[in-house]
Amino acid sequence: MNSADLQDLPDEVREEIQRPQVERADRLNGLATHIAKLRDEAVAARKESGIEATWHDNEEAYLGIDDLTRSDFMAAKWAKPMTMEGGLIKKTNPADSTKATAFVMVTARYVDAGTAKVCETALPVDGKPFTLKATPVPELSSASEDSTPAEQITGQPMPGPDGQPVAVKDLAKHQIEKAEKAAEKACARIYDWMVEYKHPAEMRKVIFDGARIGTGVIHGPIPEPRKARVLRRDAQSGAVALEIVQKIKPAARWVDPWNFYPAPGCGEDIHRGGHAFEYDRMLAAELAGLSGPGWIKPAIMEVLKEGPNKVNLEQGNPHEPQHKKQFDVWHFTGKIARAAFEAANGDQAEELPEGVDEVQAVVTLVNDRVVRAIRPVLESDNLPYRVFNWRRRAGHWAGVGVAEQVKTPQKIVNAATRAMLNNAGMSAGSQIVSIMGALIPADGNQKITPDKLWWLDPASAAGIDDVRKAFAAFEWPNKTPQLMSIVEYGFKLAEEHSSIPLITQGQSGDTTPDTFGGQQLQDNNANQLLRDVGFGLNDTVTTPLVDDFYEWLLLDPDVPDDEKGDYQVDTSGALAIIEKALQDQFIPQLVAASKDPAYDLHPGRCMEALLRSKRLSPEQFQLTEAEKEAKAKQPPPKAPAVEAAEIRAQAQVQVAQ
Numbered sequence: 001m002n003s004a005d006l007q008d009l010p011d012e013v014r015e016e017i018q019r020p021q022v023e024r025a026d027r028l029n030g031l032a033t034h035i036a037k038l039r040d041e042a043v044a045a046r047k048e049s050g051i052e053a054t055w056h057d058n059e060e061a062y063l064g065i066d067d068l069t070r071s072d073f074m075a076a077k078w079a080k081p082m083t084m085e086g087g088l089i090k091k092t093n094p095a096d097s098t099k100a101t102a103f104v105m106v107t108a109r110y111v112d113a114g115t116a117k118v119c120e121t122a123l124p125v126d127g128k129p130f131t132l133k134a135t136p137v138p139e140l141s142s143a144s145e146d147s148t149p150a151e152q153i154t155g156q157p158m159p160g161p162d163g164q165p166v167a168v169k170d171l172a173k174h175q176i177e178k179a180e181k182a183a184e185k186a187c188a189r190i191y192d193w194m195v196e197y198k199h200p201a202e203m204r205k206v207i208f209d210g211a212r213i214g215t216g217v218i219h220g221p222i223p224e225p226r227k228a229r230v231l232r233r234d235a236q237s238g239a240v241a242l243e244i245v246q247k248i249k250p251a252a253r254w255v256d257p258w259n260f261y262p263a264p265g266c267g268e269d270i271h272r273g274g275h276a277f278e279y280d281r282m283l284a285a286e287l288a289g290l291s292g293p294g295w296i297k298p299a300i301m302e303v304l305k306e307g308p309n310k311v312n313l314e315q316g317n318p319h320e321p322q323h324k325k326q327f328d329v330w331h332f333t334g335k336i337a338r339a340a341f342e343a344a345n346g347d348q349a350e351e352l353p354e355g356v357d358e359v360q361a362v363v364t365l366v367n368d369r370v371v372r373a374i375r376p377v378l379e380s381d382n383l384p385y386r387v388f389n390w391r392r393r394a395g396h397w398a399g400v401g402v403a404e405q406v407k408t409p410q411k412i413v414n415a416a417t418r419a420m421l422n423n424a425g426m427s428a429g430s431q432i433v434s435i436m437g438a439l440i441p442a443d444g445n446q447k448i449t450p451d452k453l454w455w456l457d458p459a460s461a462a463g464i465d466d467v468r469k470a471f472a473a474f475e476w477p478n479k480t481p482q483l484m485s486i487v488e489y490g491f492k493l494a495e496e497h498s499s500i501p502l503i504t505q506g507q508s509g510d511t512t513p514d515t516f517g518g519q520q521l522q523d524n525n526a527n528q529l530l531r532d533v534g535f536g537l538n539d540t541v542t543t544p545l546v547d548d549f550y551e552w553l554l555l556d557p558d559v560p561d562d563e564k565g566d567y568q569v570d571t572s573g574a575l576a577i578i579e580k581a582l583q584d585q586f587i588p589q590l591v592a593a594s595k596d597p598a599y600d601l602h603p604g605r606c607m608e609a610l611l612r613s614k615r616l617s618p619e620q621f622q623l624t625e626a627e628k629e630a631k632a633k634q635p636p637p638k639a640p641a642v643e644a645a646e647i648r649a650q651a652q653v654q655v656a657q
Helices: 003-007 011-048 051-063 106-122 138-143 168-196 199-213 284-288 297-306 338-344 407-427 480-498 516-526 528-555 572-582 587-593 603-613 625-633 640-656
Strands: 131-134 215-233 240-255 260-262 276-282 327-337 358-366 369-374 385-389 430-434 439-441 454-456 471-475 567-570
Touching: 011 051, 011 260, 011 276, 011 327, 011 338, 011 358, 011 369, 051 106, 051 199, 051 407, 106 199, 106 407, 106 480, 106 528, 131 168, 168 240, 168 528, 199 215, 199 240, 199 385, 199 528, 215 528, 240 528, 276 284, 284 297, 297 369, 327 338, 338 358, 338 369, 385 528, 407 480, 528 567, 587 603
Parallel strands: none
Antiparallel strands: 131 567, 215 240, 215 385, 260 276, 276 327, 327 358, 358 369, 430 471, 439 454
């Protein structure tokens, strides 16, 4: 019924028809007001905590910006006038142009070195950083050693493949093997998901943010459509057709920490706050193209009519400058009232169980208007964000990064370097002292140039019998060695404060041992920071993220039932990778020892570990299945003792002949 038809109806009938729409609009407006209030509180709380000022200093230190070099990084060389009548003002360097402004990139060097080393050890080139293990069942564990015939338990004859009766332990072992195979399939599927969305690439961004500003954020699992090519063959005609199939699969994406706002008062754990905001920006074309479950098209059209910049907050992200044609988009994740969710997404609200007053939801605001509300994919109420801290900051969810650790050494090196350059400039020339008017240049120009003639004025230089008494040159003392020792002291402090010694950056110094064993010991001790950072990455990101992917696997209807079971996530593989990378000097010894049967070591696995510690893929060097079959058909090599005995026997036969 259109608006013209409504106007012809009585007022009470028209109000009764429009009442549901009015109530829904009121609930959506109330929801938008509530979420906008929470957003303003989160934005204000993060700013008031002082972490944004710390991040800003870290960002500038990494780029080489301070008060003396800031003008070099200005995008525009002209500024607005201070008054309405004034013209444009040219931005100039406030520092004295005769003073050195060099910025030594100490911060960038240590941030990049720490990031590269942690990525190298924590992100394997080949192999999964986790495994899934079937949850042990006490009954099966005890039954795996029970030799009682199964016929006595089931009451039915159960002959085995060899004709012998099947025992209880055989059935228990069969169930255990079945669960282990299902866990292997589930583990392979989760790893395939990670490969598809390029998990290592996303994690490198997270680790780099952690080293630079102290905090990295990743969002996942989130549903993403992926296209796959499927080749279909007609059974009757045999024709082959290529079909593009789109499936929804989970992914995890890096989030700029500047765009992440947890709930105020969450402390060191963002999940304690119960909700969080993620900031984004979109153009009008992007908003108009949004469709799918949860999106409210009428609200999006109203936002497009209003235009961008209706509601702007001082976001402070230096990586995303404001643009007048972009809309501010805020994604809220947390609990909202059931009635408000019903007004925003009635279809999903019908699936909610009775007696639930609050629901976990993802709500999107544009211009303080609700344009989407949807239930999260996972049934758990955990926030889909994981925060990685390079170093823990007591009482705050954001950590301490390498840039903040080397803040003082950076200032020391800059100050000493600039003082050294200023001193070098002054000591490079001479200070000329002369009695005013006593000397007259022959060419009439007072500028000092080579091979120039000067006259001594008898009138002005009365009583001076030697021209050296009227003119002298003095050398300014050069303090480069003393100032250079301060620069070296600053670099030494950078090592101490960041716990990233030069040896981990591929450089050696006076303290590097000359012996191979001593170098191994020093290298192992120098990587203690990497162990701690790697363990923290495993505890705060890898383990909970794989847990969430496992929950997705259980809820995904496209995953076969034989892959679903009661599993335990084991991320000790990530820790083992870190340890193997740090202790790779011991693995070659294991390869040599695996040849001795007394140690019960597997030579193939030892060599595989050696290749992975060198960041090589074992599949490139291992035999193919065909080569393995050909090798299996060959007779086994003779033992050295047997071969030697045969040679001696042949020699005796030849001697006898």
